[in-house]
Amino acid sequence: MNIHEYQAKEILSRYGIKIPKGRVAFHLKEAEAAAQAIGPGPYVVKAQVHAGGRGKAGGIRGAMDASEVAGFARQMFGAKLITPQTRAQGKPVSRVLVEERLSIARELYLGVTIDRGQGKIAVIGCAEGGVDIEEIGSRSPEKIHKMISEPGCGFTFFQGRRLAINMGLEGGNIGKGAAIAFGLFRAFMDNDCSLAEINPLVLTTAGDLVALDVKMNIDDNALYRHPEIMALRDIEQEDPRDVEAARLNLNFINLPGNIGCIVNGAGLGMATLDLLRYYKGEPANFLDAGAGATKDVIRNAFGLLCADPKVKGIFVNMFGGITRCDSYAQGIVDALRENPLTIPLVVRMEGTNVELGRKILQESDLNIMTYKSMREAAQKIIELVKKKK
Numbered sequence: 001m002n003i004h005e006y007q008a009k010e011i012l013s014r015y016g017i018k019i020p021k022g023r024v025a026f027h028l029k030e031a032e033a034a035a036q037a038i039g040p041g042p043y044v045v046k047a048q049v050h051a052g053g054r055g056k057a058g059g060i061r062g063a064m065d066a067s068e069v070a071g072f073a074r075q076m077f078g079a080k081l082i083t084p085q086t087r088a089q090g091k092p093v094s095r096v097l098v099e100e101r102l103s104i105a106r107e108l109y110l111g112v113t114i115d116r117g118q119g120k121i122a123v124i125g126c127a128e129g130g131v132d133i134e135e136i137g138s139r140s141p142e143k144i145h146k147m148i149s150e151p152g153c154g155f156t157f158f159q160g161r162r163l164a165i166n167m168g169l170e171g172g173n174i175g176k177g178a179a180i181a182f183g184l185f186r187a188f189m190d191n192d193c194s195l196a197e198i199n200p201l202v203l204t205t206a207g208d209l210v211a212l213d214v215k216m217n218i219d220d221n222a223l224y225r226h227p228e229i230m231a232l233r234d235i236e237q238e239d240p241r242d243v244e245a246a247r248l249n250l251n252f253i254n255l256p257g258n259i260g261c262i263v264n265g266a267g268l269g270m271a272t273l274d275l276l277r278y279y280k281g282e283p284a285n286f287l288d289a290g291a292g293a294t295k296d297v298i299r300n301a302f303g304l305l306c307a308d309p310k311v312k313g314i315f316v317n318m319f320g321g322i323t324r325c326d327s328y329a330q331g332i333v334d335a336l337r338e339n340p341l342t343i344p345l346v347v348r349m350e351g352t353n354v355e356l357g358r359k360i361l362q363e364s365d366l367n368i369m370t371y372k373s374m375r376e377a378a379q380k381i382i383e384l385v386k387k388k389k
Contacts, residue, residue, distance in 0.1 A: 001218045002050040003232045006097045008216040011191065012198075015183035018210045022099030024048065031073035034098040035066040042101040045072040049091035050237040052215070053083035059093070062101060069098055092236050102212065103205040108167050109133055110181060111197030112188040121149040123159070123185055125167040129200030147181075155185040169203075176209050191229060192222030241308060248300045250287060257282025259385055260305035260314040262298070264289050264323070272317045275374055281382040284311045298328070299335035306341065313344040313385040317374065320351030329357035333364045344384035345369065348377035 009019045023034035035043050043066075047059035054060050059081045061072040073096050080090035109129035115122040125145045128136055137144055145166040149155040157178055164177030180201065188196040195217040202212045223230050235243050245252030251266075255273075259281050263269040266288055273283045285305065289297050305311050318328045328349065336345075346369045349357050361368050369384075371377035 001220055001223060001229070001233060002237065003216055003218065003229070004048045004050070004095070004097075004234065005046065005214055006048060006095075007232045008196075008214040009211060011216065012183065012187055012211055012214055015187045017180050017183045017187075017198075018208060019214075020044075020099040020102060020210060020212065022097055024095055024097050025073060026095050028070060028073055028077060031096055031098055032066050032070040035063070035069040038098065038100050041065050041069075043069050044099045044101050045069055045076070046097040046099065047076045047079075047081050047093045048095045048097055049081050049083075049086075049093060050234070051081070051083045051085040051091050053085050054081065057081055057083040059083070073098075094234075094236055102202060102210060104202045104212075105205045106168075106203040107200035107212075108169075108203070109136075109197070109199050110167075110177075110184060110201045111195070111199070112185050112193070113195050113197075115146075115148065118148060120151070121155070121185070121188070123147045123149065123155055123163060123181055125163045125181065127166075127168045129202075133199055149185065154189075155182060157182055169209075173203065173207070173209060180209055180211075187216075191216070191226060192219045193217060194219050241304065244307075245287075245304055248297075248304065250289065250297070250301060250304065252288075252304065253286040254308075255283050255285050256310075257284045258310050258312045259381055260284045260287070260308070260311040262287050262289055262301045262305070262314065262316045262318075264318050264328070268317060268319055272315065272374070272378075275378045276315070276382065279375075279379050279382055281378065281385070284308060295331040295334045298331040299338060302335055302341070303339065306339075306343070311343065312388050313346070313381050314341070315377065315381040316345065316347040317377065318347070318349050318351075320349065320353060320357065324353040325349045325351050325357030326353040326360055327357075329360040332368070333360060333366060336364075336366050336368075341367070344381065344388065346371065346377050346381040346384070348372070348374055 006024045013019050021038050025031035025034050041064050043063045045061045063069040076093045076096050079093050082090035107129040109126035111124045127143045147159040147163050160178030160181040163181055164174045169177045197215050198211045200212050202210050241254050261272055263272050269286050269288050276283050289301050348371045358370050361370050
């Protein structure tokens, strides 16, 4: 789950990390009042959306006084911000962050994430930060420095000092940088993050290290431990299909293709997507209905996919184990009799009671094509979808 910049900053401030003076505004009057409460300008007005690249898209504006803050806020509220990290429809702006504008001497990068290769937490620092940080890894990889946290001792203050030195900090700022790295690591661990980054971490002309922009992603599987973070969720920033899938308790990931997929099991799901891609098909989603998929679950899965206008055909790939194939087949038939499909449907089944399951589908008088082979089934749904174009 993503949270907004201002929410992430509030969390980091509890770990001793300095953030700019600022206030969030949910409507125009609050924006001007926020500037007045902060004190004399200049200010920065920042659209709060779950996407990076806001500056180049006009989502971050400098203002000299409270009336200029109000003017920029007026332009942002209700707009759709389109950045390199959003889709063409952009993200709606329903809140803005008004902050003091700092005098910056240097911009740095500091982040904590999971190193999948080593299976450990990595703290990453860079002597450069701000926009286009992604390009530094290819342009100047020597500027990227990584410290691995060992499970037995965590991230140590010594590692923090070494990282601060590698980032080019000097004198008293080495200790300050180490403390910020340690605080960011603790925030990452305490809040079950998959990513926590400060970009940029700025050194001001006054000699302070300040988290100018912050991003935090929380592991969805850990949210049951963090009701206070769950309360920060902004569903306006999420894909409506993801929101609906979560409401229906479906394991769903939206993809850009046109073939809807329903499977039971993550491994089978990945194999299904790989097979479709192998034969030049374009999966529209990953949807795991689960081992005990009932008629209601299958009906909800079909409903979710059919509501997506880009889905031109559906591929159901099931393995009967805990739930038998005949139960899956009956669930499909019952669901389609309630809400008939207008797009092609190909079903491949294997496992317990598979012959009975195929018989139920074939004798249903519904437009369902059944196959024994995954390869044949994948090729058929691709063929049918291409014809439908």
